[in-house]
Amino acid sequence: MDEEFEPKLLYILCSWCGSGGSESARAHGLKYPANVLPYRVNCTGSLPPVHILRALLEGADGVAVSGCYPGDCHYEGGNYHARRRVALTKAILEALDLGEDRLWFRFVAHGEGRRFVDTAAEFNDHLKELGPNPLNEITTT
Amino acid sequence: MVRLTINDQVAEVEEGTTVLEACKEVGVDVPTLCYVPFLEPYGACRMCTVKVSENGAPRLTTSCTLQSTDGMKVVTDDDDVRAARKIVLELLLARAPDAEVLQEMAKEYGLEKSRFAVEPEEPAAAEAEGAEEFEVEAKPKKCILCGLCYRICEQRVQAFAIGLVERGADAEIAPPFGRPSDNCFACGACASVCPTGAITAVDRLGREIVHDELTLASNSAINVPIKQAVPNVPYVDKTQCIHFTQEENGLDACRICEDICPKEAIDLDAAEEELELDVGTIILATGFKTFDPRRIRELGYGMLPNVISASEFELMNRADGYTEGETLMENGERPKSIAILHCVGSRDKNYNRYCSRVCCMYSLKFAHLLKEKTDAEVFQFYIDMRSFGKGYEEFYDRLLEEGVLFVRGRGAEITDVAERPEEEGKLVVCCEDTLIGAYRRVPVDMVVLATGLEAREDAEAVRRTFGISCGAEGFFTEKHAKLAPVSTTTDGVFLAGACQGPKDIPDAVAQGSAAAAQALSLMDRGIVEIEPITAVINGDVCCGCKICIGLCPYTAISFNEEDKVSEVNEALCKGCGTCVAACTTGAANQRHFKNEQILAEIEGVLS
Numbered sequence: 201m202d203e204e205f206e207p208k209l210l211y212i213l214c215s216w217c218g219s220g221g222s223e224s225a226r227a228h229g230l231k232y233p234a235n236v237l238p239y240r241v242n243c244t245g246s247l248p249p250v251h252i253l254r255a256l257l258e259g260a261d262g263v264a265v266s267g268c269y270p271g272d273c274h275y276e277g278g279n280y281h282a283r284r285r286v287a288l289t290k291a292i293l294e295a296l297d298l299g300e301d302r303l304w305f306r307f308v309a310h311g312e313g314r315r316f317v318d319t320a321a322e323f324n325d326h327l328k329e330l331g332p333n334p335l336n337e338i339t340t341t
Numbered sequence: 342m343v344r345l346t347i348n349d350q351v352a353e354v355e356e357g358t359t360v361l362e363a364c365k366e367v368g369v370d371v372p373t374l375c376y377v378p379f380l381e382p383y384g385a386c387r388m389c390t391v392k393v394s395e396n397g398a399p400r401l402t403t404s405c406t407l408q409s410t411d412g413m414k415v416v417t418d419d420d421d422v423r424a425a426r427k428i429v430l431e432l433l434l435a436r437a438p439d440a441e442v443l444q445e446m447a448k449e450y451g452l453e454k455s456r457f458a459v460e461p462e463e464p465a466a467a468e469a470e471g472a473e474e475f476e477v478e479a480k481p482k483k484c485i486l487c488g489l490c491y492r493i494c495e496q497r498v499q500a501f502a503i504g505l506v507e508r509g510a511d512a513e514i515a516p517p518f519g520r521p522s523d524n525c526f527a528c529g530a531c532a533s534v535c536p537t538g539a540i541t542a543v544d545r546l547g548r549e550i551v552h553d554e555l556t557l558a559s560n561s562a563i564n565v566p567i568k569q570a571v572p573n574v575p576y577v578d579k580t581q582c583i584h585f586t587q588e589e590n591g592l593d594a595c596r597i598c599e600d601i602c603p604k605e606a607i608d609l610d611a612a613e614e615e616l617e618l619d620v621g622t623i624i625l626a627t628g629f630k631t632f633d634p635r636r637i638r639e640l641g642y643g644m645l646p647n648v649i650s651a652s653e654f655e656l657m658n659r660a661d662g663y664t665e666g667e668t669l670m671e672n673g674e675r676p677k678s679i680a681i682l683h684c685v686g687s688r689d690k691n692y693n694r695y696c697s698r699v700c701c702m703y704s705l706k707f708a709h710l711l712k713e714k715t716d717a718e719v720f721q722f723y724i725d726m727r728s729f730g731k732g733y734e735e736f737y738d739r740l741l742e743e744g745v746l747f748v749r750g751r752g753a754e755i756t757d758v759a760e761r762p763e764e765e766g767k768l769v770v771c772c773e774d775t776l777i778g779a780y781r782r783v784p785v786d787m788v789v790l791a792t793g794l795e796a797r798e799d800a801e802a803v804r805r806t807f808g809i810s811c812g813a814e815g816f817f818t819e820k821h822a823k824l825a826p827v828s829t830t831t832d833g834v835f836l837a838g839a840c841q842g843p844k845d846i847p848d849a850v851a852q853g854s855a856a857a858a859q860a861l862s863l864m865d866r867g868i869v870e871i872e873p874i875t876a877v878i879n880g881d882v883c884c885g886c887k888i889c890i891g892l893c894p895y896t897a898i899s900f901n902e903e904d905k906v907s908e909v910n911e912a913l914c915k916g917c918g919t920c921v922a923a924c925t926t927g928a929a930n931q932r933h934f935k936n937e938q939i940l941a942e943i944e945g946v947l948s
Binding site: 275 | 808809810811812813818830874892894915916917918919921922923931933934936939940942943944946947948
């Protein structure tokens with residue numbers, strides 16, 4: 201290992217709880233790794249697997265998704281749809297031999313800045329262990 | 342119309358009116374015992390005798406059975422009439438010397454004693470008293486055989502549970518074969534119409550029947566449940582109503598209330614109906630339900646006597662309640678010591694984790710009322726005293742001065758098993774007193790459980806109907822905890838009161854007013870602004886698979902049968918994007934979050 205691997209991570213947040221969590225983190229002055237790129241969608245329920253796969257194709261080493269807690273969805277049940285779609289996408293990743301662990305789904309409430317930051321850091325550490333996205337090696341070489 | 346003269350007074354009444362009714366209409370008093378307006382006239386008691394002349398000599402006749410005719414002259418009170426009534430009274434008294442009504446009438450007519458021999462006392466009454474069955478019994482010494490009881494039983498109740506048996510001097514009112522009839526369901530109609538009090542409805546213990554005494558409810562099928570009821574109008578309790586009881590037997594019985602209501606306000610045939618209303622805004626104020634303390638078996642509610650819930654205590658404490666506001670134990674005695682247990686079903690991981698917010702203060706109110714009305718010792722078993730509102734802490738301080746005993750510890754168990762002599766015959770509240778750090782057993786006479794507030798069972802169905810969200814406890818979620826506490830995620834649907842979360846009366850009133858104001862402002866403006874983020878479906882691409890229609894939580898997508906494509910109603914769409922993610926052909930797109938945009942952004946952010 202010549203230098204420490206720094207993964208490129210996309211953290212997809214819904215407009216309500218997930219982004220709210222990042223706002224709370226900002227309000228409390230909490231810090232998360234700079235290589236985690238927060239990315240806002242309206243609702244995690246509006247996230248098709250294609251977008252996650254596209255992110256991995258575009259060079260992301262991992263994708264995390266955070267939406268509201270069960271029962272708290274701004275749109276009634278978008279987070280449930282998201283949970284199922286993520287499970288589905290994990291199966292696809294497994295089939296592509298990318299490893300289902302490159303995709304995380306974790307509930308973060310509006311006020312949970314700490315949980316948002318912790319998730320980002322944990323995911324970063326996890327991905328460091330997991331190593332780079334195999335697709336990246338194909339595309340870069 | 343028929344014109345007749347009653348005591349020189351001209352009366353105009355409708356055709357078919359009896360003379361007795363005509364007299365009542367013009368305010369002339371005619372004594373009667375066997376007449377009630379909702380039964381066919383019978384002419385049994387003869388007390389309503391009047392003098393009538395129609396084209397000829399006057400004659401004495403009963404006014405209840407005589408129809409008014411044109412030109413009729415009626416005299417209700419002269420010497421002849423009085424003499425006739427006096428004889429009738431003497432005959433009635435001979436049969437029923439114990440009837441107070443008759444005794445009073447006799448006084449009025451200057452009658453001291455009946456000339457006719459009083460029948461010798463029969464042991465029948467004594468025998469009836471000893472009867473063990475729950476039954477309606479007729480006491481012969483008061484009965485005047487007016488027949489009201491069996492007439493109402495036949496004509497109105499349609500139970501045919503009692504009738505006239507034997508003839509002549511032996512005639513009496515009795516159930517078939519002298520045994521309680523299977524048809525009798527103890528409605529009490531016979532006792533309610535009996536003019537002399539000869540019939541009383543009693544239970545096994547010989548007490549007069551008060552329906553549902555144990556649930557502290559009213560004893561009538563038509564009642565106003567409590568004096569403070571909103572709206573303050575009577576309602577028909579179907580479980581006690583004769584009409585609805587007999588309806589189960591395929592009969593169309595009673596309907597007395599319908600017939601006698603002067604405003605014709607009662608309609609027993611009124612059925613539930615679904616109304617379709619076009620409204621602009623909706624306020625949900627579906628309320629809460631109280632925690633059922635039976636769920637906590639160790640508190641013994643429903644098993645141990647004198648363990649009552651907070652709402653039962655309130656009912657008992659009501660001035661018009663069945664104890665007339667007195668706090669009584671089940672044996673009718675006043676309790677010498679009372680324990681109030683806080684947090685029953687609240688702040689408890691086994692039941693509800695949240696604080697029900699109102700119990701501390703109403704428990705303090707109970708303690709205050711008990712101190713004021715009784716000289717009982719009052720214990721409060723609490724976890725934390727949450728007297729947070731305006732004037733609440735001061736009230737708590739006042740109670741400390743009033744000598745209410747506060748024990749800091751959750752009442753863990755209530756038992757009637759005595760371990761020490763002073764616990765004998767008492768309820769023992771077991772708890773860990775966290776202030777002195779010891780396990781305590783407190784013997785008391787009565788326990789009041791301060792039951793918490795819960796979401797209603799049907800909250801989930803209501804939530805679905807109105808497209809709003811619910812927290813894990815089942816209370817409806819407001820749009821924003823601080824900035825939009827009465828709005829919901831569905832525009833035009835507002836929340837008020839305890840359906841949104843446990844709250845006390847001032848808070849519920851405040852929220853209700855706020856919801857009304859918000860609804861009004863929305864309606865007054867007449868237009869609504871919607872979020873620009875909505876889904877759109879490209880009709881050229883849509884394949885008409887209808888997947889999106891079932892997924893939409895706001896029923897904003899409909900199917901255009903003509904073009905065989907789905908269409909989004911942008912006024913209903915909230916832009917959640919669920920349909921966009923599910924669209925198989927990419928026809929659905931979300932404004933501001935278009936697929937192309939997102940993919941380009943992902944590309945950009947990762948480059």
